Amino acid sequence: MSSWKGEDWSEDKFTTLAQQIFAFQFEYCTPYRNYCSVRGVSPRSVHDWRRIPPVPTEAFRHVELRTTSTPGELRFRTSGTTRGSSLRGTHIVPDPELYRASLRAAFRRFVLEPRGGGLDGSRRQRPAPGAPLLISLVPPFDPADGSSLSWMLDDLIRSVGRPGSRSIASPEGIEWKALFTLCDEVSGPADDAGPAGTPVVLLGTTLAFDAWLDRLVASDMSWRLPAGSLLMDTGGAKGREGLDRDAVFGRLLPRLGLDPSHLVNEFGMTELLSQRYGRGTGRPTLTGPPWLRTLVVDPVSLEPRPDGSEGILCHFDLANLGSVMGVLTEDRGIRIGTGIRLLGRTPGAPPRGCSLATSELLRATETG
Amino acid sequence: MSEDIRGKLDPERIPATPAWHLPGYDGIDDPPEGKPDQPLAPALTEREATAVAETVRAAALRARDELSFKQVVRHVSRAAMRLADPGDPLGGEAELRLKSGLGWSELAARESLRGMAREWTEDALTSLVRSELGDPLYLERFVEVAGQPGRYRRATGPPLILQIHAGNVPGVPVSAAILALLARSGVLAKSGSDEPWMLPLFARALADENALLGSALAVTSWPGNQQPPALRIWAKESGKAIVYGGEEAVRALRGRLPPDTEMIVYGPRIGVAVFLSDAAEADPGRLAKDVLAYDQRGCVSPRLVLEVGSNSLELARRLERELSKEAGRLGPPPMTDEEAVAVRRARTACEFEGMKDGSTLVLGSSDLAWTVLARSRPGVSSEALPRTIWLYGVRENDDLGPLLRPLAGRIQAIGVAGRDGASGLAELAASLGVSRVCPVGSMAWPPTDWRQEGRHRLLPLLDWTEWENQD
Numbered sequence: 001m002s003s004w005k006g007e008d009w010s011e012d013k014f015t016t017l018a019q020q021i022f023a024f025q026f027e028y029c030t031p032y033r034n035y036c037s038v039r040g041v042s043p044r045s046v047h048d049w050r051r052i053p054p055v056p057t058e059a060f061r062h063v064e065l066r067t068t069s070t071p072g073e074l075r076f077r078t079s080g081t082t083r084g085s086s087l088r089g090t091h092i093v094p095d096p097e098l099y100r101a102s103l104r105a106a107f108r109r110f111v112l113e114p115r116g117g118g119l120d121g122s123r124r125q126r127p128a129p130g131a132p133l134l135i136s137l138v139p140p141f142d143p144a145d146g147s148s149l150s151w152m153l154d155d156l157i158r159s160v161g162r163p164g165s166r167s168i169a170s171p172e173g174i175e176w177k178a179l180f181t182l183c184d185e186v187s188g189p190a191d192d193a194g195p196a197g198t199p200v201v202l203l204g205t206t207l208a209f210d211a212w213l214d215r216l217v218a219s220d221m222s223w224r225l226p227a228g229s230l231l232m233d234t235g236g237a238k239g240r241e242g243l244d245r246d247a248v249f250g251r252l253l254p255r256l257g258l259d260p261s262h263l264v265n266e267f268g269m270t271e272l273l274s275q276r277y278g279r280g281t282g283r284p285t286l287t288g289p290p291w292l293r294t295l296v297v298d299p300v301s302l303e304p305r306p307d308g309s310e311g312i313l314c315h316f317d318l319a320n321l322g323s324v325m326g327v328l329t330e331d332r333g334i335r336i337g338t339g340i341r342l343l344g345r346t347p348g349a350p351p352r353g354c355s356l357a358t359s360e361l362l363r364a365t366e367t368g
Numbered sequence: 369m370s371e372d373i374r375g376k377l378d379p380e381r382i383p384a385t386p387a388w389h390l391p392g393y394d395g396i397d398d399p400p401e402g403k404p405d406q407p408l409a410p411a412l413t414e415r416e417a418t419a420v421a422e423t424v425r426a427a428a429l430r431a432r433d434e435l436s437f438k439q440v441v442r443h444v445s446r447a448a449m450r451l452a453d454p455g456d457p458l459g460g461e462a463e464l465r466l467k468s469g470l471g472w473s474e475l476a477a478r479e480s481l482r483g484m485a486r487e488w489t490e491d492a493l494t495s496l497v498r499s500e501l502g503d504p505l506y507l508e509r510f511v512e513v514a515g516q517p518g519r520y521r522r523a524t525g526p527p528l529i530l531q532i533h534a535g536n537v538p539g540v541p542v543s544a545a546i547l548a549l550l551a552r553s554g555v556l557a558k559s560g561s562d563e564p565w566m567l568p569l570f571a572r573a574l575a576d577e578n579a580l581l582g583s584a585l586a587v588t589s590w591p592g593n594q595q596p597p598a599l600r601i602w603a604k605e606s607g608k609a610i611v612y613g614g615e616e617a618v619r620a621l622r623g624r625l626p627p628d629t630e631m632i633v634y635g636p637r638i639g640v641a642v643f644l645s646d647a648a649e650a651d652p653g654r655l656a657k658d659v660l661a662y663d664q665r666g667c668v669s670p671r672l673v674l675e676v677g678s679n680s681l682e683l684a685r686r687l688e689r690e691l692s693k694e695a696g697r698l699g700p701p702p703m704t705d706e707e708a709v710a711v712r713r714a715r716t717a718c719e720f721e722g723m724k725d726g727s728t729l730v731l732g733s734s735d736l737a738w739t740v741l742a743r744s745r746p747g748v749s750s751e752a753l754p755r756t757i758w759l760y761g762v763r764e765n766d767d768l769g770p771l772l773r774p775l776a777g778r779i780q781a782i783g784v785a786g787r788d789g790a791s792g793l794a795e796l797a798a799s800l801g802v803s804r805v806c807p808v809g810s811m812a813w814p815p816t817d818w819r820q821e822g823r824h825r826l827l828p829l830l831d832w833t834e835w836e837n838q839d
Contacts, residue, residue: 031723038719058713062720299708300736312709330709346709 005109009290017291017318018049021325028067031059032324050295050304054314054326057271060089065323070094073322077146078270091148091271094322099273102319103152104159106289110277111201111232111264112160130198132228134161135182137204137212139169148270149234153203162198174208176215187223187257199228206233206245213252224257231258232277234266246281253281267342271327273319276340285339291318296335299346302328307335310343385461387564389571390416391583392423408564409588417601420586421556425527425605427583428554432524434580437497437508437550443581444546445490447573451542451566452485454478458573465565466538471702472663479698480662484539487816488546497550499817500824507552510835520835525551526607529829532621533567534612534634535560536665541567544610545585551829556602559589560612592617600624608632608829632828634667634821637780638750641670641808642768642793645677647786652683654809655757656690658783660698660738661812664755667780668804668811672750673759674768676789679744680761681729687740687757688731695737701754703736711736711753718743746771765789769796776800780821783808 023043026033036042036053046052055065060078074096078089093099112132134157141150150167157165168178186197204212209231216222231253233245249263260280267286268275274292278284288294295304296311305311313333316326332343388409395410412420431440453459459481466477486492497504501523505511510520529548533541541559545567548555559567567587575582590596603609603624611621612634625631641655658670675683695701703711715730718741722728732739742759748771750758762768765788772779781804782797784790797805803822804814819825 031720034723035719056712056716058716059720062717063723299705299712300703301734312705328712330713332705346706 004290014290014293014318015049018052018316018325019043019046021318021321022046022049022052024321025067025324029065029324031063031065035059049293049316052316052326054316054328055324056328057089057269057330060091060271061087064090064092066092066094067322068094072096074099074151075143075146076148076151076270089270090146091323093273098319098321100155100159102274102289102291103155106275106277107156107160109289110287111230111266131160131162132199132201132230133186134165134201134203135179136167137169137174137179137202137208138167139171140167142171145171149205149268152268152275156203161201169204169208174204174211176212179212180221183223183225183256186226186229197226199226199230201230201232203232203234205235206243206248207235209233209252210243210248213248213255216252216255222255222257229256229258230262230264231256232264232266234268245283249281267340269315269327269329271320271323272315272317274317278339283341283343285336285341287339292316293338294333294335294340296333296340297328305335307337310334312346313340313342385458385565385569385572387559387568388588389568389575389582390420390586390588391427392419392421392586394419409590411590411596412588412598414597414601417598418605420598421528421602421605424554424556424584424586427580428527428552431580431584432552435578437504439578440549440552440581441490441493441497441504443578444549444574445488445493447577447581448488448542448546448570449485450573451539451569452481452488458569462538462566462569465569466563469563469565470538470663473699476660476663476698480538483661483813484537484543486813487543488539492816493546493550496816497826500826507550507830510833518837520837522833522835523551523830524833525553525829526831527554528602528606529553529555530602530606530609530621531555531557532609532611532613532617533558533560534617535563537662538563538566540612542570544612545570545587547826548610548829549581549584551826553607553829554584555586556606557585557587558599559587561589561592564589595620595624603629610634630828637667637778637821638672638752638775639666639668639670639781639783639811640772640775640779641673641783641785641811643673643675643678643683643808644765644784644786644788644790644793646788647675648678650785650808651690652686653690653694654807655783655785656687656694658809658811659691659757660694660755663701666812668814670781670783670808670811671752671756671758672748673757674746674762674771675759676762676765676768676786678761679727680742680759681744684729684731684740684742684759687759691738691740691755691757692733695733695755700735700737703754707754708736710751711739711756714741714751714753714756715739748772748775765792768793772796772800780804781806781811781814783811 026036026043032055035055039053041053059065074093076091136153136157138150138153141147141154168175186200253259253263263280265278265284266275274289276286276288278286293316295314296309297304297314299312310332313329313331314326318325330346332346334341334343393416395416450456450458451462454463462481463474463477466472466480467474494504503511506521506523510522513519513521525548531544541557545555545557557567571582571585571587574585588598603621604626606629608630609621609625610632611617614636618633622631643650655670662669664671715732718728719730727744729742737755739756740759744761746762746767747760762771779800779802782802783806784793785808794805801822803820804818
């Protein structure tokens with residue numbers, strides 16, 4: 001993507017910005033400077049953004065990767081589910097405004113205006129006027145929990161949604177009754193194009209939509225949501241065991257009067273302030289704003305692999321100004337042009353022969 | 369990683385060996401080789417599995433009558449030694465199989481097979497039997513008990529022994545089959561999925577050497593998560609069962625065995641190396657050889673290293689050169705994407721953990737060919753990652769006990785460098801159920817008569833008959 005809303009986002013521009021940010025982070029983020037120095041890399045030695053050392057996500061579990069301290073900084077916590085580590089990582093965001101700007105711009109572009117026009121990409125439906133009603137199936141942000149997803153959705157509800165937008169979940173779970181009531185209220189009499197009411201954007205994890213589907217099937221309920229309505233799921237493509245995104249939405253969308261063009265998959269990470277989005281079921285190609293670039297690298301050498309090859313995803317997010325820009329993940333994926341297709345989390349290394357991790361040995365001792 | 373090696377073998381000399389050897393099986397001859405998702409061996413029906421078991425049993429019983437113990441030793445030794453001879457067609461194929469199947473370099477494959485062959489010589493096997501039985505003739509006939517005229521004993525294995533292999537160290541299934549054959553038993557074996565080839569190659573060599581013994585050994589494989597008819601039938605027919613592997617493999621077999629069938633388990637264990645306080649001058653190259661032997665896949669391979677009286681960081685630096693040299697000699701390790709990600713994760717955790725106070729040191733090659741994760745504080749945490757050492761500093765000898773006690777029963781071997789406190793460490797090892805304490809540098813090559821997992825290797829396969837003759 002070389003332009004964004006008329007702005008130039010050429011390779012040169014990205015490289016220039018990336019080098020400036022690398023120099024800034026090298027100077028002010030001490031753990032990162034140490035990490036780079038051990039590898040013999042400094043801003044003077046790097047002329048290609050691809051050579052800026054990315055920090056593995058594991059590092060966020062052990063140190064605070066920050067460039068500055070500010071009174072209004074945000075602290076987000078990772079889920080702590082990575083195999084081999086029970087620690088939760090922390091991503092400190094000294095300047096929430098940058099997060100907001102990145103989040104809102106990409107959400108508007110890729111979710112609300114996917115084809116440069118109305119809320120819905122489907123040409124046969126009437127463009128819906130005004131802002132959509134955003135309903136989140138994720139609990140509101142709780143600083144003690146530090147979920148970046150909650151914070152993001154809260155912000156979108158405030159900044160993008162029309163009045164009445166809200167979360168209908170709490171730490172105890174989703175308020176199913178409220179969701180059912182809402183669907184009753186917004187789903188008017190159906191015609192071919194769907195009711196002409198306010199479009200609804202339902203935001204949640206793939207798991208939450210799966211749980212909703214179970215309830216709809218059990219009570220045999222269905223609606224026709226207003227034209228332009230969307231579902232946006234997050235997390236489902238990361239390979240949660242037993243969760244088949246196609247199976248969930250292949251059954252859920254028809255119960256809401258929607259088709260796969262009304263489904264958006266969001267890819268975000270606590271360690272990144274920018275997100276990618278893709279449309280449809282399956283594993284859609286995920287595109288993002290031009291300040292987020294992703295390499296697919298060889299897991300052993302970390303050298304970039306060519307388009308179409310599978311590898312490990314390594315993101316360079318210029319919005320991560322306050323922490324570290326390059327983040328090396330454990331997610332597998334394929335690069336397709338400027339987009340990526342996520343293939344899931346790299347599973348834990350299998351036991352080698354008769355050797356187990358100490359933790360497993362201890363568990364075996366306890367149970368054996 | 370598996371590839372079709374048939375093109376690399378000289379068909380004039382010898383065609384590729386199938387991944388199975390099934391005396392009494394009358395099914396297809398052409399193995400479905402080369403496609404990763406296809407099974408490597410035919411799926412036996414109940415009738416076929418029964419026919420194989422009957423053939424193997426009959427051959428084993430006949431061999432008891434027709435072959436002396438010495439003859440059996442000679443035949444099994446000659447057959448096994450062929451695998452370690454790169455000039456022998458079967459030895460050449462064994463190397464190719466390890467290269468293509470496990471991703472090892474030619475040198476690593478060759479050294480691994482040579483290492484295993486140390487216990488396959490006639491002398492080594494005879495000495496193993498002598499060390500456990502005293503007199504090998506117990507395996508052939510009744511032998512009078514010394515000083516007790518008229519009292520005789522004879523040791524016999526059951527007609528059939530079932531073996532479920534893990535396949536982590538390529539020669540181990542061959543050694544296990546040899547021991548069962550020395551016990552005069554027939555063997556029904558399932559190869560490990562990592563390395564299913566060595567045992568069929570041995571079976572083929574054995575059949576060449578002696579057709580009767582070749583018929584007393586059946587080998588096949590099936591996906592680890594399956595319980596095919598062959599497992600059910602073979603479990604029912606066998607007098608004893610040996611399983612190498614973790615809880616899942618044990619559970620799968622236990623459910624199939626008749627209640628009175630004895631099961632011998634070789635479960636997950638780790639190797640630990642301890643550098644005592646006077647080991648400052650110890651040669652770190654010896655540890656490097658222990659680590660890289662069998663690509664650190666063995667249960668004796670050191671993975672956890674403790675240095676007494678030091679913060680371990682200096683030892684890490686001394687190891688750096690040696691590991692780099694040894695890894696360079698043996699070539700890069702085979703590594704899955706999952707393993708590469710796990711190694712990087714472990715490196716990152718160690719590096720960032722110590723960033724504040726300099727208490728850690730991560731050393732390793734950029735191609736992940738080896739890794740040292742050194743922490744100055746005491747610890748025992750480790751993961752089974754390719755060529756990765758978890759090194760911790762320990763203040764004094766007295767700290768070793770509390771540190772290692774949680775791993776009691778799970779340490780296979782302790783390698784020792786230095787002398788200060790070595791006897792105390794040996795006592796500690798005994799109390800922790802460690803089956804071997806040895807110098808660093810010889811951890812990967814235990815003597816043949818080593819009592820693996822604290823027990824004899826041959827005796828558990830045998831049942832004794834006492835004969836008190838009235839004449």
